[in-house]
Amino acid sequence: MDSNSSIKIRFSFLGTGGELFKILLLNWILTVLTLGIYYPWAKEKYLKYLYNSSQFNNDPFRFHGTGKEMFIGMIKALVLVILFYGIFYLLLINGQIIALLVFFYAGLFFIVPLAIHGSYRYRLSRSSWRNIRFRYSGNKTILMLNFLKWVILTIVTLGIYTSWFKCNLRKYLYDNIYFGNVRFRYVGNGEDLFVINFKGIVFSFLTFGIYSFWWKKDQFNFYVNNIRIEQDGKISKLQSNLDAGEVFELIVINYLMMVFTFGIAYPWVVSRSLKKLYSLMYVVGEVDFDGLAQNTENYNDALGDDVADFLDIDFFI
């Protein structure tokens, strides 16, 4: 191990609630005035601000996506959604309940992994740090088949498999993320997450919900601390040391801010949450982040990202 291995490379969020408020307010006004057409451009501005304000080792991330790409994606997603609901209501009107259920669940099993895949592929190909682009190389057919398998296992085990489902999905997604000549790995396993969730459910019940702050902390740290970054055999780890008090503070204060301002404090809630979470995260290990080399793949289809938007699936990393 070289001397770099103990250096913590930190994340930070430099955005402010005030700046974010102006962007969200302007986006809202423009989206309303254009009857929603401006939405993809509004999303572009919002994402660009969030990326630009998020720093790793004192340099910001960048979002290179454009409103035009996301607008085309939105139109395609809209056609898909209309088609889906059209067939759904046609079957409903004709009273073909069995066909309807089969169609609905088959459609959902098809669309959700497709949306996740598309979202990762588009969003990561449009993200960079020091102009080194990210890349997602997952295969949608494999993801869809795995997704189906995990859903069936979750149903058969009456939900017990959920922890393994979450870990498997993250593992598939992260193992296919590249960042220049660096690749990501996810090493969390279902057993550990199951123990966290089992403990979480039992103790939250016994303590009338008080334990849920510890549960949330364990989940967040579990997701983050199992991310690895590899470069030619060298490994770095992503680390988070969020504690229950911080979870409590974030949840309660954010909730109060939202309630007492009728939601107007939303931009401040976003910025303070990101500031807090980023400040607790760092990368430690042997990977040389000053020695990353560019990857040139270009991918401009935002369909998955927009389908994910319609399904209200947040891009998660």
Place this chain on the structure above:
Amino acid sequence: MYFSKAIYYDGLTSTPHPVELKYDENKNDISFVTADKIDHSWLLFSCIVEIKPHLLRISSKDNTGQQIKVEDLQFIYHFNRLFQEGKVSWYTRLLRMNFLKWILFISGFMVLIISLYMLFLPVLSDALCSVIPKDVDNEIGEKSLNSFLSDYEIDSNKTVVLNQYLREIKTPKNNKFKIIVVKSKEINAFALPNGSIVIFSEMLNKIKHSSQLNALLGHEISHVTHRHSMRSLCKNMFTYLWISLLFSDVSTVQTILAENAYTLQSLSFSREFEKEADFGSIDLLRQNGLPVEGIIELMQIISVEQKSSIPQFLSTHPMGNKRIEYNKKEIGKLKPYMIQEKKVEKLNEIWGEIQK
């Protein structure tokens, strides 16, 4: 001319290259030499410049991803003071508005939204309502009636006599009206879009004269002939669409706020419709040659009952005094007409039956 140490990123690797940066305020450009002895000169008009209090970032616009980062505070201060910005997008110009301009901008937007809502919403919803066939009114009315009656007991005797009463009144031809009396301590009556008029037994107890009953029937009949239920549904639908457009993609709390706004607005529409139904009742009674004064008496009865008083802005029905006032005014405008004494007598006779 200003100089500073800076970090250069070539866009191909993440390696930071320390360089000596020169800023020429007259040419409005920056220049530096990299370790491989290559001269770089960037015209600031064709660069993206981001200035933060402790950081200056200059990126080339040519998609090569090259960047310069400066952390020298003195240099940043002079640069910020002197550099000439290239073309600024309209979006950035809006974001940079000062406080007063923001207030004006938001006020203008609110005025526009409210005016569009007030002007177009009634027109749109009435246009939608006019293309919906009458059969839909009947179907909705029938379904609502069945679901309502499952919770109440019908007073069959009074229902029969009241329908006999109703037959004596000339009603608009394109609707079939029927009355259902339900046993209830509540003082209420309402009409459904299929022409069913539901009267609560306690309401009948409060009515002291046939002219008051005439006014009540006229009012409910007008609700049906003016398609108030369907128009309310259309207006509510457009209001809902409008509000979801305004509040889409924002936090849940705002959505809850939006839902409340939607309810209050629909109440205001209802008051408008109540007034229209009152005037419709006056018109119907006049056409039937019946006295209209019963309307004022009916309003007084309702007014007494409403004294437990809900503030007007929350009530679906216009408040007593105000309502009595505008009805008196409307009655005052009526030209003299012949009272059909025989019809009045016949109605009084049936009314006697009902009271038994």
